[in-house]
Amino acid sequence: MHPDVLITGAGPTGLTLACELARRGVPALLVERAPALFPGSRGKGLQPRTLEIFEDLGVLAEIRAAGRRYPAMLPWTDGRPGEPFALTPTATPTEQVPHPETWMVPQWRTQEILYDRLRELGGDVRFGAELTGFTQDDTGVTAEITGIGTVTARYLVAADGGRSTVRRTLGIPMIGETVDPRPSLVADLRLTGLDREHWHVFPQAPGGPLALCPMPGTDDFQLYAQYEDGEPDTSPDGIRAVVAARTHLGPDAVTEIRWASDFRPRAALAERFRTGRVLLAGDAAHVHSPAGGQGLNTSVQDAYNLGWKLAHLLRHGGDAELLLDSYQAERLPVAADVLDISTSIHRAGPLAGQPGTDRRRAQRGKDTDQLAVGYRGGPLSVDHREPVREDALQAGDRAPDARLPDGTRLFDALRGTHATLVTTATQPPAAPAGVRALRHDAYGPATGHPTLYLIRPDGYLGLVTRNAADLAPYLAILGLSD
Ligand SMILES: Cc1cc2nc3c(=O)[nH]c(=O)nc-3n(C[C@H](O)[C@H](O)[C@H](O)COP(=O)(O)OP(=O)(O)OC[C@H]3O[C@@H](n4cnc5c(N)ncnc54)[C@H](O)[C@@H]3O)c2cc1C
Known part of the structure; x- marks a missing residue:
């Protein structure tokens, strides 16, 4: 029992992370204290950004087949139905945003689909296995797991939910408030x-x-x-x-x-997302009101942010400290914003039509679709162009989808575990293993000095530059040098 990564908790966070590690060949052990996957429907709204991630993970067709668009809300008063209205706006797919609408799938079904994918990728879940305690030193983590015994791993990820044993063992406080005193x-x-x-x-x-x-x-x-x-x-x-x-x-x-x-309902954020070799993800790091359908989505995106970084530092010799520090630097501010959004939607009245409800604030849309989530100014976002217009696509932004000249989509080219270099240069620079190079002017005119856009494996722009010499030092951080 010496996996590289020990993951506690097979909720949406642990399952997504396990898939990300399995498809990169990282030995991981996913332990779940319950005898089976969680059976409830609670986190039922999958946001557009999460659908993009599920497309990359290879589960979108199953997620589509299992769900539907949000039904219209029908308010009842004294046994009489009122006027139905849409909670989520309808939207048409565009070249940049292929999945613009929130999709409804019961949480247990989303988890089943992720679990099936994990097994397809060669991974599995150890059910009935509870982490009861652990210690860490400079080389790794030693954990006690019921039904298994002592497990040593190089990293431990707490995906064990809002009452996280791992977070409590580390003594990391949750800072926040009760959103609603009513149960x-x-x-x-x-x-x-x-x-x-x-x-x-x-x-x-x-x-x-x-x-x-x-x-x-x-x-x-x-x-x-x-x-x-x-x-x-x-x-x-x-x-x-x-x-x-x-x-x-x-x-x-x-x-x-x-x-x-x-x-x-509570809104609370862990004071930090990392202590040494132990990282917190999903509800273990942040809990919020269900209003706005953000909890599961933010959790899946934590795992998606962390998975490739762990793989790159473990398998490719990427810069461990920078990659691990970037996880908290990127995800903690996102979680803080999400807490504010879900608290505000909750207080506006999670059930539209309630007296005092501000229906506009209760509705979902750009604030909740998570497409604008990005990491500008973060430690892995490097933009060498000066000056850059605020509204221009920049390092740290989600790489939008685009139509390629041969009719395929950029997202098809991004799908998989590699980073992608999109360049307007006629002669793209040589790309090392793990980087796919594409000549394409989706993100800027082909005229003028060619620009290089390095898209990270999780679909965010890492490096944007006009100087090909900037590429090698950046790729070295990710462990992608020849
Ligand atoms: C009542 C309710 C309604 C919600 N409604 C929505 C909604 O409408 N939309 C939305 O997006 N989100 C909603 N959420 C939030 C969403 O369900 C969570 O954000 C999501 O489940 C978080 O996933 P997770 O994997 O981080 O944690 P969890 O789903 O909590 O999974 C943690 C797992 O860890 C296991 N575990 C715990 N301790 C240990 C241990 N020591 N060892 C091994 N395993 C352990 C648990 O058994 C569990 O399976 C709701 C949450 C609740 C409680």
Whole structure:
């Protein structure tokens, strides 16, 4: 039991990271204390940027097949339906943004798809294996795992959720606040009496707002209810009672309850994302309100940011300190922004139509699609052009998709584990192993001095320069020198 990377927790974060490492041939051990994958639908909204990542990971077709566009919200008052309205804007794909709309898939299904992909890539999950403690020194981490014993690894990644054992063992505080003092109930259930084309909301229900959203690919609805007073009762009788009290349906309309949980929305950020050889990712590093559908997406993107960096320092001799430091430098500010967005959407009223709801702020769009997330000014974002217009594509930005002259997409060329050099030069500089070179003027006119755009394996512009001599030192940081 000597993997290079030990990952605790097979939620969306741990599964994505394990896929990223497996497809780069990095030996990793993914341990999960539960006997099986998480069964609930809770994180159901996949944002456009996450869809791009899933395309790169090779799971987009399965994710598309498992989901649907967001249904319109249908507000009910006193047993009467009101005017349906869209929570997420409709949008048409463009050459730069191939997946502009949020896609709804129950979290358990997303996890199953990632798990299948992991196994296809030769990885797996050790279920029933809980990390109970660990120590670290300059060379690695030694962890105790129930059912396995002592495991030594060069790095440990905490993907063990909001109550992270790893984070607590390190003594890293979470800084934040309670977003809402009212507790909430979330459950997956089956019921009769509501159509499956709408997300049914009961904003003025006695005792607090309630929503029932049909889950694609299933006969389930996801129930979400806030409690003005008292605590949620997660028992089957308690769930039937709240549905009967707050909707026009009777208790017998609920025919089956598959999963239920209660929680108090919080917004909190770990003070740091790394101590030595241990890194925090996903909910272990940040927790937020479900409003705005950001938690799972931010978590998947943490893993996507970290995976290639670990692989490059372990397998290619990349600059370990710079690559690891860049993880916190890039992801902590992103998580802080996401916390603000989800708190603001939550406080505007997560259930549209609720008294006092600012419907515009409750709606989703550019603030939540995560396409504008980028790492300008970060330690791996190097732009040698002076001056650069603020609105120009710069180092640190997401590399937009583009149509290549042969009709294929730039994203097709980016797909995989390599970095990509896009250049307007007629003679692209020689690219070392692990870098694919493309002559293309998608990002700037072919006229004038040719520009080099080095796209990192995670699809962000790392280096932008007009001087080919800048390339080798930058690639050396990533461990991509010949
Ligand atoms: C009620 C609720 C509703 C939500 N709704 C939404 C939503 O609508 N949209 C959205 O985007 N997000 C939503 N989220 C957030 C989303 O579910 C999380 O952000 C996402 O699951 C985080 O993924 P993760 O892999 O980091 O953590 P988790 O999914 O929490 O996974 C952590 C895993 O680690 C395992 N584990 C814990 N400790 C150990 C240990 N010591 N050893 C081994 N394994 C361990 C756990 O069993 C678990 O499987 C919601 C969350 C909650 C709680």
